[in-house]
Amino acid sequence: MVFASLLFVFLFLTANILSQIFIRSVKGKNIAMLVFSLIFYSWSGPRYLILLVGMVFICWIGALVIQRMRGEEKRRKTALAATIAACLVILGIFKYTGFLVATFAGLFHADWPIPHIVLPIGISFYTFQLISYVVDVYRGQVKAQPKYWMLLLYASLFHQCIAGPIVRYQDVQQDIVTRRPTVGEISTGVTRFSVGLAKKAILANGCAAIADQFFDLGADALGQVPAMGILLAAFAFTLQIYLDFSAYSDMAIGMGLMCGFHYKENFNYPYISQSISEFWRRWHISLGSFFRDYVYIPLGGNRVPVLLQLRNLFVVWFLTGLWHGASWNFVLWGLFFGVLIGVERFLLRGRLSGLPAPVKGIGVFLLVMFSWILFKFTDFTLMATAVKGLFGLNGNGFTSVDVSLAFKNNVFFLIFCAVASTPIGKGLRNLLKNLSLRGRGLFWFNGVVEIAIPVCLLLLAAAALAGDSYNPFLYFRF
């Protein structure tokens, strides 16, 4: 099941919220939430539920063992390593087997059959959540959860199970035990969810349609797209991927608030960044902080000699790329950012800090936009065709009627999406709130806007979902 579907919004979520309202005890609410989460997860194929349940069981046992071995450091480390290894092996089998076999078959020119294992939905997210839980127990930052079903609830919570954010156990353990959402939190959650749903159903899907018009063609047709077509598609895809992914985080945060769960922010307007390092502090924050806390710092971070720092950067960005998909283009995409961050840190060393902010911002945006071309195409031939096309090297001229019509037909929409990717909307909202303090009329106007926005966005998003059978979900592959 995906959030951006009529069935989810009007049947599943409505029933879930009603259960959370009418069940009084937290235990009852938790049981209901677990049942809903398991149904939600099963919707993509109940057999994958076995995997989720099994991995949670391994981590539940592993964490309890680690906690009980306090003082026996060697055995604790062994238990930690074994638990993490079990998780990674399962992730590896289901996500990377085909990729590894294909890679080695290519290397050795062997005619090996490539296994096609279906990727269980959300496996990358919940595996990382469970690893963070076990490591945090090992570090003594959280206590191991004695009840299996409570840990299962944490890992399977449908708000974030399949599309993030990667929620750490320590961030929700209190909410699982005692939660009592206030009217203010529910109100914020309602707005946040509606904004997320509209962002996904209207903006992200609209951008996807523009990008796919030029990108989702075969190699021959892609080679016919003129430079402006590739640029337009890359721009639309850049907006799409942010709006899509951040929309899922918005919806998760909003649904969490409606039920009393507090998830951390996952995006902070990444396209206004002034450097690549800043971009990654604003983009998919929960993933970046996971690699920082559980890979980069344990490897020594930047408190080691330069060569080791370079190794650490390479490892982190190789893994970041690989996490996004079992294909070399994702690794290339990750390493592209690793190189850029390395250049910023070791070569530029802040030398560009004197440049005007718009220049730095546009430069970073263009680099990020280019990176999404690497991300988009798992086929390297298509990727090369698109990159060549971007620089006008496919011999198709600058533009065409198709491209100019696609641009003219969507010009206001693209501007709106670009603005929606910046804090301008939030700024306007705050401005209206501040103005509302100045008089009764403005106060009530602000109140009407406050009430109308979620309802209007919910209805418009539902209309877009009804009219748009085209509903890609980019993060299913993770």
Next chain:
Amino acid sequence: MTRKERARLNGRIRGIKIMAFAAVMLVMGIIGLLLFLRPETSTLEKRDLAKFPAFSWSDFADGTWFKDIDTWYADTYPLREPMIAVSQKMEHLYGIRSQQIIDSTGPEEEAPLVAESIPEEGEGVQGQAAEIEEEPVLPDGTVTDLGERAGKIYITDNCGYQLYYFLEANNANFAATMNAIHDRVGDKVNLYVLVPPTSSGAMLDQSVVDDMGASSEEDAIHFINSRLADGVHGIDAVTELRKHNAEYIYFHTDHHWTALGAYYAYVAFCREKGIQPHDYQDYETMEFPDFLGTFYTSSNQSPALASNPDTVIAYVPKGTNRMTMTYTDGSVVDWPIVNDVSDYNRTQLYATFVGGDRPFSVAHNETIHDGSAVMVIKDSFGNAFIPWLVDHYEYIYWCDARYTNNTISQMVADYNVQDVIYEVSIYNASSEKMQGRYATIGQ
């Protein structure tokens, strides 16, 4: 306003917001649960909507069953079509949309303007009419045609145009099939080949078509005609239509020609056959306003097209306005050649002509007694063309190339026809999927 009062009112505003949101969710949720409100077919999209999936353990285990439930829920949601209309109006604000290209197929499809398969009995009107001996009354909303995809549609000045892409091998193959038919039936039968252009071929300036990267329909039709053997009569309708393209010869919201467009093809046919065409102004007409056709539905209810609805004008044949049509189960229904469709859904008004697409139909003009007979093998463009033939022959037979199981040789022998008109639009003449079917009919 004091801080305390403001805090109290803010709390109330939040409460109202939550209640309003919950009310919308509940109302929409309850509407979704009212199974009796869920439609089974979409008249607008000319298709059966998704059915609730049958349960099977394998579908359950791999999630297919759940996915199909998702599809069923969204596809048959009671407010779906009004919601789509709202969505389209919203999308109309996305940019300057006086000109658009809408791809209604997706990049991998060949985009033929034909049904994917032969319809089964019980689908749409066939199933309903099969039980009825007398003229059945079709309720508003009855699906009278299978869904048709329109490929790439170029919309400009609130009119739709289908973009055509030349496929030389298929067109050559089509011409060869016509030549083979001629070889088979011999010179005792006059074989006429009529390949109508779509509106882009008849109406658009070639420079516009070139700009779109599309092909010239006129060139493609002339290519086919140039490949026809001596003795096969290629009808040059496209030249005649282009001469009259300031007139209302194609619909704005539908891929078909109007009856007037079909009339100019009939004029070209008469020239080829050497007979005098009747004047269309001498005919009685029936008019059905507010038609929104296939471009409108294929474009997911384009507001540009919605703002420019068509009027279907049908010319009633003088000799007879009665025909019998045979369904795929063999049942026969008496029906008007030009039917009053004023109570039909506004997307179905092209069905005024010859009762839509049927495997076999016949009209007997009792005002002519010379035994003359014509057989028309046709696609849906032929529907508006056939009424013009009625006043020239005693017997007019026609088969829809997509649904018939007859062969030309057999029909020529059975019905003693002197003229065979093979009419398919340039889009269908170029369709790879249809080539085998044309060959089969040509046996």
